[in-house]
Amino acid sequence: xxxxxxxxxxxxxxxxxxxxxxxxxxxxxxxxxxxxxxxxxxxxxxxxxxxxxxxxxxxxxxxxxxxxxxxxxxxxxxxxxxxxxxxxxxxxxxxxxxxxxxxxxxxxxxxxxxxxxxxxxxxxxxxxxxxxxxxxxxxxxxxxxxxxxxxxxxxxxxxxxxxxxxxxxxxxxxxxxxxxxxxxxxxxxxxxxxxxxxxxxxxxxxxxxxxxxxxxxxxxxxxxxxxxxxxxxxxxxxxxxxxxxxxxxxxxxxxxxxxxxxxxxxxxxxxxxxxxxxxxxxxxxxxxxxxxxxxxxxxxxxxxxxxxxxxxxxxxxxxxxxxxxxxxxxxxxxxxxxxxxxxxxxxxxxxxxxxxxxxxxxxxxxxxxxxxxxxxxxxxxxxxxxxxxxxxxxxxxxxxxxxxxxxxxxxxxxxxxxxxxxxxxxxxxxxxxxxxxxxxxxxxxxxxxxxxxxxxxxxxxxxxxxxxxxxxxxxxxxxxxxxxxxxxxxxxxxxxx
Numbered sequence: 503x504x505x506x507x508x509x510x511x512x513x514x515x516x517x518x519x520x521x522x523x524x525x526x527x528x529x530x531x532x533x534x535x536x537x538x539x540x541x542x543x544x545x546x547x548x549x550x551x552x553x554x555x556x557x558x559x560x561x562x563x564x565x566x567x568x569x570x571x572x573x574x575x576x577x578x579x580x581x582x583x584x585x586x587x588x589x590x591x592x593x594x595x596x597x598x599x600x601x602x603x604x605x606x607x608x609x610x611x612x613x614x615x616x617x618x619x620x621x622x623x624x625x626x627x628x629x630x631x632x633x634x635x636x637x638x639x640x641x642x643x644x645x646x647x648x649x650x651x652x653x654x655x656x657x658x659x660x661x662x663x664x665x666x667x668x669x670x671x672x673x674x675x676x677x678x679x680x681x682x683x684x685x686x687x688x689x690x691x692x693x694x695x696x697x698x699x700x701x702x703x704x705x706x707x708x709x710x711x712x713x714x715x716x717x718x719x720x721x722x723x724x725x726x727x728x729x730x731x732x733x734x735x736x737x738x739x740x741x742x743x744x745x746x747x748x749x750x751x752x753x754x755x756x757x758x759x760x761x762x763x764x765x766x767x768x769x770x771x772x773x774x775x776x777x778x779x780x781x782x783x784x785x786x787x788x789x790x791x792x793x794x795x796x797x798x799x800x801x802x803x804x805x806x807x808x809x810x811x812x813x814x815x816x817x818x819x820x821x822x823x824x825x826x827x828x829x830x831x832x833x834x835x836x837x838x839x840x841x842x843x844x845x846x847x848x849x850x851x852x853x854x855x856x857x858x859x860x861x862x863x864x865x866x867x868x869x870x871x872x873x874x875x876x877x878x879x880x881x882x883x884x885x886x887x888x889x890x891x892x893x894x895x896x897x898x899x900x901x902x903x904x905x906x907x908x909x910x911x912x913x914x915x916x917x918x919x920x921x922x923x924x925x926x927x928x929x930x931x932x933x934x935x936x937x938x939x940x941x942x943x944x945x946x947x948x949x950x951x952x953x954x955x956x957x958x959x960x961x962x963x964x965x966x967x968x969x970x971x972x973x974x975x976x977x978x979x980x981x982x983x984x985x986x987x988x989x990x991x992x993x994x995x996x997x998x999x
Contacts, residue, residue, distance in 0.1 A: 569612075572727050577610050580722045584608065587714060607715025610723065614798075615731035615791030617723040621716045622794065623680030628712045631687030632705050634660070638692060639701055653692050660688055675790070724796075732792035732801045735810050736865070738785065742778045742817055743862035743934070746824065747855035749774030750927065753828045754851035757920065758844050772828055775821040778814075785814045800868055806944040809937075813865075816937040820930040827923050842917050846889040850924045853882040854931045861938050870947045871939060879935060886928040893921045 564571045584604050587593045609620045638656045642649040664685045667673045673681065687708065694704055752772035792807040860875040 604711040613731040618794040627680040627683035635691035735788040745774035747858035775824040778821040
């Protein structure tokens with residue numbers, strides 16, 4: 503008993519880095535079963551945590567864009583409606599054993615234009631495959647023992663030609679989905695026709711299932727909470743203009759408040775130009791899908807969706823300059839040097855942002871340019887001319903001492919860079935306005951009732967670097983610091999009322 507009591511009283515001690523001692527107590531119970539139970543509980547806790555994280559992620563995505571949830575419900579509704587054709591006996595007898603294949607013909611995209619585009623490709627491809635299959639089957643039947651060789655050779659040629667055609671840019675961009683369905687339909691009918699005496703019944707089943715799937719998907723896509731690609735493209739254009747305006751103002755503010763070294767505390771709005779630069783793929787896709795949509799809302803038949811690409815290209819050209827301005831914020835420059843031309847550059851940035859917001863409002867309302875936008879463009883050009891004048895006044899003159907001229911020229915590169923970027927941004931913003939004006943003419947934007955001048959028309963605001971003439975005409979554009987002619991005045995056509 504004394505030995506047993508001594509063993510129970512025995513304990514191990516260890517010294518931790520802080521100098522204190524800790525008692526290590528030996529665990530006699532549990533063993534392998536306890537460790538297994540702990541491992542199982544840990545696995546259950548990890549699985550429960552994973553499920554909880556997945557549920558939170560799903561909830562976040564659905565909360566950010568509820569249309570994704572609606573799209574999933576619409577796809578489920580289409581499948582449920584198509585499956586009804588498999589249950590009634592008359593419909594099942596009409597479609598034959600291929601009734602269940604109608605579920606595989608579901609063609610559903612997130613926009614109406616995408617659904618119409620894929621449905622059209624599927625219909626044309628199915629019809630072409632049926633015609634080719636019937637023609638080749640008739641030729642093969644007349645050839646006697648050569649029938650399997652003709653069918654196999656036709657499959658080889660069609661598959662090779664179809665796969666090669668998908669590498670062509672024009673075919674891949676428009677008919678890639680249709681080419682795949684053409685090969686699928688032809689292969690199904692050609693191979694099945696070899697063992698089926700009545701190929702016409704097989705063709706009827708294929709066409710019937712395809713028609714049921716297409717009509718049901720189009721009905722659900724158009725009638726239940728439709729998402730129009732044209733409207734999405736229109737909203738994307740207006741949002742990009744607003745983001746570009748906000749980013750331009752933020753980048754100008756960040757530059758003039760930055761210290762000598764690169765500041766890490768940039769405005770959260772200064773990255774808006776990246777959305778404009780990364781939106782080309784989305785614009786191209788939505789413009790392509792919008793052409794397939796029927797007239798809806800403010801978007802009539804033959805709406806110039808393709809011109810939205812020109813507006814987007816003009817905005818991206820402006821966004822590249824804003825990106826260069828954002829990069830100039832991280833250049834090493836003394837704070838007093840950054841204050842040079844601060845007022846003029848800030849005015850140009852603010853007025854460029856105002857022009858972009860007015861243009862965005864005009865596109866959003868589908869209204870022709872009014873006096874507010876014309877005055878905003880005029881103020882932007884005036885601010886750009888003032889910036890050029892101040893920039894010229896900073897050039898060292900012959901009366902300056904050599905030391906002062908040298909010190910002034912040392913600060914010129916950075917000052918010239920920022921000022922030149924602001925002048926170029928103003929010119930490219932005006933190019934965005936010109937692209938929107940052309941789109942307004944093609945789309946017939948509604949006219950705005952403004953209090954115009956006595957002649958009832960508004961004159962076009964002079965382009966950048968073109969001074970106004972006393973006679974109301976405009977001179978030919980000339981580069982910066984290049985003298986122009988006093989004569990040779992060129993009359994500009996007034997902007998339509």
